[in-house]
Structure formats: C-alpha cells, structure tokens
Amino acid sequence: MKIAVVGKGGSGKTSVSGVLARSFARSGHNVVGLDCDTNPNLGLSLGVGDLETERLLSLRDQIDEDEQKHAHTWDDILDAYGTDAPDGVRLTVVNRIDNPEPD
C-alpha cells in the first residue's frame, strides 16, 4: 500500500506520518517511511534523532551525483540512502535539496 501524506506546512503532516508509519510497523507490517519533503524532518518524528536526520540529509545530496553514474532501483535507494528507525521502519530520503521551482 502506498500512502501519500499532504498538508500545509505546520499542519502536523510529518508528526502524523511518523506515528502512522510506526503504528503500521507495530501491527506487523513491513514499513518504509519516504521523506519527500524539501525540508526533510520525518526522521525526527520517526524517532531516529537529530544527528541521524542530518546525516540522511547529506546522503541525499549524494543521490544526484551518484545517479550520473548509474540509475537507481528502488532497492538501491532503500539500501544506500536509508536508515533503520525504531519498530523496524526503514526510512529513506528522496527529494533534492533546495532546488528552486523550475522557471
């Protein structure tokens, strides 16, 4: 099941996403948390902490560079650009940083 979570900034989108992902995991599902926000904070709401959230951010910057060399599969991305969050949730960041809207 793929779930998209949307809302205005400050609506609590990320808190809901984090708790939702962990609730699914606690009831026995395989869960991936996908942080598509340009200000990735899902790590905080999943409970991986400040440092690990920052580390994922710097990893994400590398995705684009690496992609020049070879195309990624879904499993590559989970593997290389993710981290393990509590309750067995796998967290990965995907969006590029700070790119302005296309003009």
Add this chain to the structure above:
Amino acid sequence: MSAEQLLSSVPESDTVIVADLEAGIGTLTRLPEGSVDTTLVIVEPTPRSIDVGQRAVLVASERQQGRITVVANKVADGDDEARVRAAFNDHDVVIVPVDPVVTAADRKGASPMDVDPEAPAVNAIAGLASLLAETTGT
C-alpha cells in the same frame, strides 16, 4: 530521481509506504496519475489550513490518487471538529486531538511515540492505521 518518479515507480508489494510529501500541494500536482492507493490530507481547524486541504483534495481526486482521507489534526473542541467536517462533507474525516505530548515531542525533536505511546494523539493515529489496513485489506 525525483520523489514523484520514485513514488510512481515503486513496485506493488505488501510493504506499506508512508510518503511525507513537501508542504503545500506542489508534489501532488506533479505526481503521475494513480501513483498511490491512499492520500491523507492533514488539516488544522483553521480557514487557511482547510483551504490548502481543499485544494489538495481536489488535485488528488482529479489525479486519481486513491482513496482520500482527511485527518483533522490539533482538534481542541467540538467547534473545531464541526468546522473541518463541514469543509469536507464528502470525505472520511479522522479526528486527532490537540495533544501536549506532540508539542513536547516537537520541541525535543523526538517521536510522539517515544514520548508517550498511549497519548491521545498517538492512539488516534494508531486507529487511523488500523482503519487504512482494514479498508485496503492490507
């Protein structure tokens, strides 16, 4: 790879993918049709937040992004609940109460789940997870 490409190309499996999109409706307007099974629209009981939520609902339904559920977050009282329900009367609305545990978690940069797994807001979101699992047969 952009978030939009990735989300639309993830192979179907029994894994639950929770995608926290960027704030606003930008990603939703670029996401290929039918990329997800469920769209959760999170709104606070304020006119501005409801307005953004209504835009999101419209885009998600036009682009067939699965079943749409509205989550009324930070609901303090019956007026708040009524305001959100009235704005989304064609959709399922799940209520998540305003909860000092979530505020405390935000301040610390922690998960509400780790601050208090029995907090009212955490319970409400766990209920939402069960509801989604039932309705999609996951």
Add this chain to the structure above:
Amino acid sequence: MIRIAFAGKGGSGKSSVSGTFARLLARRDRPVLAVDSDPLPGMAYSLGIAVDDHPTPDDVVIEGPEGGPRWVLRPGLDAAGFIETYASSGPDHVQYLQFGNTWGHFQTLQRGQHAWSQVVREMDPAAWNVVGDLPGGTRQAMFGWAKYADVLALVVEPTAKSIHVARRLQNISKAEWAPSWVVVVANRVEEDSDVEQISEALERPVIGVVPNDAAVTEADKLALSPLDHRPGPFVDAVEQLVGVVEATYDLDIQTPTNGTP
C-alpha cells in the same frame, strides 16, 4: 525606508508576524506595501483583509523581447502603476500585493513571478516601506522573491523542525542572495530556554522574542488579524520588534554591519 522579508518553516507564524508588523509599521505614519509571495498566501488574513484571493490578472504581462525575460509588464504599465492598480487597500492604509496564489494555475503563477520581479526591481525605493511574507520552507524562499529586502528575518519556533529549516535558510542566504542583515525572530516562546535553544542553533542575532499567545491561535481559527482579536502579548512583542527594526535596520540611517554583500 524599511524593507524586510520574513521567511521560515511553513506554520512557523511568518504570516501572523509579517502581517501584524506591516500594520504596526503603517501606524507609525509610514507608507507600507505588504507583499505576499507564498504560493499558499496567508498574509491577507493577518493584515485584516477579508478575502484571501487577490490574484494578479494574466494580462499584466506580455511576452518579452528576444533574449530578455520571458514575460515583461505590458506597455504603459510600470511598477508604480502596477502597485496603484493591483494592490488591495487594508486597515491602517497598508497596501497589499499577492503574487503567489497557485490555485492550479501554474502558467499564471510564472507570469506573476516575472511581473513580480520586475515590479520589485523597478519600484521607487523611496516610495514604500516593504514588508514581505516569503514562501514557506527553503525550496522557493530565496529564489528571486526577496531581493527587495535589506533585512531577512527568520521566524523560528522552539522546535527541532523549525530550527532545521532556519539553519538551512541561513546558509542559503549566504550562497544565493545576500541581504544586508539576516536576523532571527523567535516565535511561540514559552520560556527563556526556548530563546537560548534558538540562538545557540543559529549564528544570527535574535532581535525579537514573541511569546506563545492563545489569542493568535483563536485569531487564526476566526481568520482575523491578531490586531483585531484580543490584542495582547503577541501584538506587544511585534510592536517592540517594529521599534527595534526602525532603530537599527533602516538603510537611510544605518550602514549594514552584518552579512554585507
């Protein structure tokens, strides 16, 4: 003249602070132009302008000359005329321009962006004090929207997420565009340690401390300006902020000391 833009995480209170700031500045007998470039505009509410939909019509721009910008203001329409024609008038004589509304019309938004950058580039800097509400987050905040501003004010709540966004904005403001001053406004402050947490995480001075005020939450729910609904500690703090900005960051009087381009 004061030219200030407010940025921060979505939901940090940018719109409430910037709208209230604009009106309080106008009450000091200054001509104030409030500009909202957030694609989810919210400044109108906090200015006390009832309808939050003031799109700029499509026909303000025509296709630009070869090799130039894609869209330019149509012949006969200059920056002053644009403001006169398309700004809405609000309480305390604040003039309000909205550029960001993305209600599904992306082409329109692009044209609006071009019109916008031309207006802020060409408007008479002696005519207006400008108070801006920038797009939330970091994706669009710095992209040509705020070059009018001498002061960039980062609105920060004492939460890890809000501080993260402010740190990134602080870094981008060095790389992409260098306003004369980058400062911090702490919002929804409960206790002294909140301000310490914010000022330790950011390199810039905290020039405003705005307390958490239940009246602002109520005003948000009622779509009212904080000035028009039980004005209290929030309004007092923004009033103080206006005083600090007037005394310290008016380029007609001061020389930039911090983050000079």
